[in-house]
Amino acid sequence: MGFKKPIKKKNTFKYWIGQLHLWLGLISGLFVLFLGLTGCILAFQREIEDTVQTYRFTETQNKPLLAPTQLKAIADKALPNKHAHSVTYQPGRTTQVVYYDLVADYYYIVFVNQYTGKVLKVKNMADDFFRIIIMGHYYLWLPPEIGQPILTTATMMFVFLLISGLVLWWPKSKAARKQRFTVKLKSKWRRLNYDLHNVLGFYITFIALFIGLSGMVMGFQWFAKSVYWVSSGGRTMNVWEETYSDTTSLAKLSTNAAAADQLWAKFLKEDPTFKGSIDVHIPEDEKGAIEIAKNPDPSTYWKADYRYFDQHTLKEIEVKHLYGKFANTSVADKLIRMNYDIHIGAIAGLPGKIIAFFASLIAASMPITGVLIWVGRKKKKANPTKPLQTTP
Known part of the structure; x- marks a missing residue:
């Protein structure tokens, strides 16, 4: 009579996590690959431009x-x-x-x-x-209202894949734990591919989570508002809105251009040794306000100090949204402000960009190694080994 191996009882929770991981990975794979590769290209954009574009x-x-x-x-x-x-x-x-x-x-x-x-x-x-490349990375070269939701949804799937992958990777014992942290380079290609997917995936999980979640903040307004609500202790995020001058004022200067020059000169005089960047926004008409943004660290964006002035009176206009005076920003304001710098790794300087580059590169490889694992398992099921035979 034939002897069959005993069927192992499935862990129902891990089984369904595995199924979701598989199918969401197949659905979002091409988008994750695309976002990872374009993210790698954009990681050192500023450094490359500064090297090859001498007119800067x-x-x-x-x-x-x-x-x-x-x-x-x-x-x-x-x-x-x-x-x-x-x-x-x-x-x-x-x-x-x-x-x-x-x-x-x-x-x-x-x-x-x-x-x-x-x-x-x-x-x-x-x-x-x-x-x-940025237009592709943000919008897939489609109209923003179409491309951005597609890529942000794929990013949301990727965030789930990171979490579910961690659940599936988690070792059951100390013996298994030793194997989960090392890529066996001399093993056969299927085992090597499996290790590349699981081990490298584990090492980038937390960095990739920051990249993915910050991408969702940029892509979904509801998610950005939720992050702000949680980090602020229940406050609603004030959306950026245009700032206007008082056109009814009797004390008007000759032109808005003269007003912009006066404010710029005042800012320079107040801090003549300032080494950062100064942006001067000259209004197009008599309704617009003059905006002057001082950024002490031009390698990032989150520390910029945004000031708004009435072009007719030079009186400063206070704003309620988070892109105002840096000194007035809350913890939640700073978190949203630094979101882009987190996304590209600039928040941690050049080392952060290097880490973000390799995390994006590995993330781009995940769909490829994942599909190879899936194809290998399908082939294995299609060609099962014969059951062991015993003498009757």
Whole structure:
């Protein structure tokens, strides 16, 4: 008579976690692969641009800087029929006059020497390599209202895969624990692939969770508001809104341009040794407010101090949203502000970017190694070994 191996009783919880892990992995796999690879490309965007784009730098000189409106006028001639969004100063770097309009759908940067007024580069960001990759990473090169929900949903699935993978990976005993932390490089390819999926997946879990969750904050407003609500102890997040000047004021200055120059000069005088970046937003009409943003650490974004002023009276306008004075921000405000810096690893400087790069690279490999495990198991089921025979 034949002898069959006893059937092991399945752990129902782990079984269903495994099924969800499998099918959500198959559904989101291509998107995770895409996000991981594009994330790797974007990890060192600033460092690569600074290396190959020499026009970004202008040596600091003992000369007076041209005012924002002067640089804007020069840039306007180089790029006519567009509205300047901001003028950015940073010691040692060329001043950037940014032209951006969401409705008209254009984005240009004019690089102007802040001492001589010479135009060094007019850059159409629609043709910029990294900008193209960003549009894919954020929107899959589709309209934002279509592409962003698709990729953010895939990111949400990836977050579940990380958690469920940790549950499936968790060793039952000390003996099993030793095997779960090491990739056996000399083993057969199936075992090697299995280790690459499980062991490397474990090592990146916590870093990848930060990357995935921060991606969800950017992609889903409901998730961003939920994170804010939890981190603030039940407060509602105030959404950013446009700030306006008082057009009914009798005490009006001659032009909004003159007002922007005055405020910029005042900021420079208050802190002449400031080494960070200063953005000056010149309003397009008499309704807009002047925004000046000072960032003490231009390698990140979350510490920027945003100030708003009435262009007619120069009176400061207080705002309720989280993109106001840095000194007034709460813990929850800071958490949302630093979300992008967390996402790309910049929150921890260059080491953080390196970690984010390798975490993204390994995350991109997870769908590939996962599919190979699944295919291997299907083949094994299709060709079962013969049962052991005993003498009757």
